[in-house]
Amino acid sequence: MKIHIVYYTSTGNTRKIALAIRSALDNHDVDVLELEDYQPRNLIDYELLILGSGVYLGLVGDKLIEFVRNAINFTLKYACFYSRERKEPYPDCFQPIREEADLRGSNCIGEFHCLGEPFTYYSNEE
Numbered sequence: 311m312k313i314h315i316v317y318y319t320s321t322g323n324t325r326k327i328a329l330a331i332r333s334a335l336d337n338h339d340v341d342v343l344e345l346e347d348y349q350p351r352n353l354i355d356y357e358l359l360i361l362g363s364g365v366y367l368g369l370v371g372d373k374l375i376e377f378v379r380n381a382i383n384f385t386l387k388y389a390c391f392y393s394r395e396r397k398e399p400y401p402d403c404f405q406p407i408r409e410e411a412d413l414r415g416s417n418c419i420g421e422f423h424c425l426g427e428p429f430t431y432y433s434n435e436e
């Protein structure tokens with residue numbers, strides 16, 4: 311199967327998950343994209359799109375949302391994953407992406423979430 315893993319990471323946790331997923335899919339044809347700068351993509355050739363992000367102030371990364379909104383063509387199937395710091399999951403964090411995928415007729419076939427390494431804000435001020 312031709313699969314595209316697209317993810318946004320701020321501190322690296324999502325990259326670890328994305329690369330673990332790619333390893334687990336080693337009998338498939340997998341392209342991996344870490345979102346840095348936004349570029350519109352044509353996703354029509356992929357049978358499955360896997361979208362990943364950390365949770366930032368309750369939502370997935372803006373760049374991932376923009377990526378989906380501006381994709382030229384979409385896939386029929388997608389799956390998504392996110393990591394977070396808080397114990398409770400964020401069932402709505404992918405909502406902007408779900409809405410866009412619904413408009414494009416794409417079905418979510420699975421969702422995964424887990425705890426990431428805690429984000430700590432270090433301040434030089436005492």
Ligand SMILES: Cc1cc2nc3c(=O)[nH]c(=O)nc-3n(C[C@H](O)[C@H](O)[C@H](O)COP(=O)(O)O)c2cc1C
Binds near residue numbers: 365394
């Ligand atoms: C700016 C910022 C905001 C965050 N906001 C939340 C939050 O609202 N809830 C939460 O559980 N974790 C929050 N976190 C923690 C991240 O979701 C968690 O560390 C995640 O694994 C980060 O993924 P990444 O390393 O791929 O960026 C935040 C982290 C950062 C840097």
